[in-house]
Amino acid sequence: MSLVLNKTERFTMLALALVLAAVSVVCEVLLFTEQTVMPIDTALAAIIGLALVCFQFLFAATAAKFWQASKRLIACAMYLITAVLFTISFSATAGFFESRFQENQQTQLYNSNDYKLKMSVIDDLEKQAKTLTDSANSEKQKGNGWYAGQLLIKAAEASEKRRSAIAQLSNQTAPNTDATTALVSVIGAGRWALWIVLAALVDLCPLVAFASYAVRQTPVKTGVTDEKTPNQTPEQQRPTVSQTPNEQPDESQTNAETGRPTLDEIKQAIKQMPAGQVGVRAVMRTAETTNYQRTKQALEELKKEGFLTEENNKYYLNK
Numbered sequence: 001m002s003l004v005l006n007k008t009e010r011f012t013m014l015a016l017a018l019v020l021a022a023v024s025v026v027c028e029v030l031l032f033t034e035q036t037v038m039p040i041d042t043a044l045a046a047i048i049g050l051a052l053v054c055f056q057f058l059f060a061a062t063a064a065k066f067w068q069a070s071k072r073l074i075a076c077a078m079y080l081i082t083a084v085l086f087t088i089s090f091s092a093t094a095g096f097f098e099s100r101f102q103e104n105q106q107t108q109l110y111n112s113n114d115y116k117l118k119m120s121v122i123d124d125l126e127k128q129a130k131t132l133t134d135s136a137n138s139e140k141q142k143g144n145g146w147y148a149g150q151l152l153i154k155a156a157e158a159s160e161k162r163r164s165a166i167a168q169l170s171n172q173t174a175p176n177t178d179a180t181t182a183l184v185s186v187i188g189a190g191r192w193a194l195w196i197v198l199a200a201l202v203d204l205c206p207l208v209a210f211a212s213y214a215v216r217q218t219p220v221k222t223g224v225t226d227e228k229t230p231n232q233t234p235e236q237q238r239p240t241v242s243q244t245p246n247e248q249p250d251e252s253q254t255n256a257e258t259g260r261p262t263l264d265e266i267k268q269a270i271k272q273m274p275a276g277q278v279g280v281r282a283v284m285r286t287a288e289t290t291n292y293q294r295t296k297q298a299l300e301e302l303k304k305e306g307f308l309t310e311e312n313n314k315y316y317l318n319k
Helices: 005-032 039-068 072-111 113-141 147-168 178-214 253-256 263-271 280-288 292-307
Strands: 276-278 308-311 312-315
Touching: 005 039, 005 072, 005 178, 039 072, 039 178, 072 113, 072 178, 113 147, 178 292, 263 280, 280 292, 292 308
Parallel strands: none
Antiparallel strands: 276 312, 308 312
């Protein structure tokens, strides 16, 4: 016996699914637009990314309905397209996580004191090498060739130290100043596995939510008659109304809505019948009604009004 989510649970699930779907849309739009230059190219790429992600979630929800309706071929086609779109979408989401991690790493690295100090040393070595080279050229013009050569040797040493400092700087990693950097430093190169898992969850959660929201659910029986559901039989859907003779419904309003003869119309049809014995079935044929109880009530009222007499449980019309 399957359960039905209540209104709060359905609203919460749908709201969270829409939030994650929006994240997936943004990631795929960024994937399609990051390499574009012209504004028209960026607009078209954004439209394509948006449409593909929306089709992904739409097909996931619609395919479940087609499968439920036993239209398996079109459902399988939609599931196949959804799988392809899901692969593109979750790759874009994983790429988004990696790109933002790299950007965060560079920002932390450039802002670290060690990096700034090494950059200062590199700049000083560059200025020192340039100064020594200029001095060597000046001494060479004065005819001091030996001294100019010594200055050039020192300039070459400064340039070598600068290249060594640049090589060390390129191998420097960002400090662990936040939780993400600390976590990834433990995982190392396996961080792509983390991005893939996160991206799969971002795209799978709304897919499952939309698909389950679209599938018809069967409510739990609690002993209280609830609103009719698609799984109920016609007998279960038909309301049961118990009425006493003194609690008859408004016949004129009911019959006006259904187009069936009213109580007064049945009585008029009886008065127009030939004099003599009047049977209930004959009245029903004459008045074109199928309501036995209403026909019997019309006969009883006409008897009280003096138009009919009753003998041996048989009615006779007086004219």
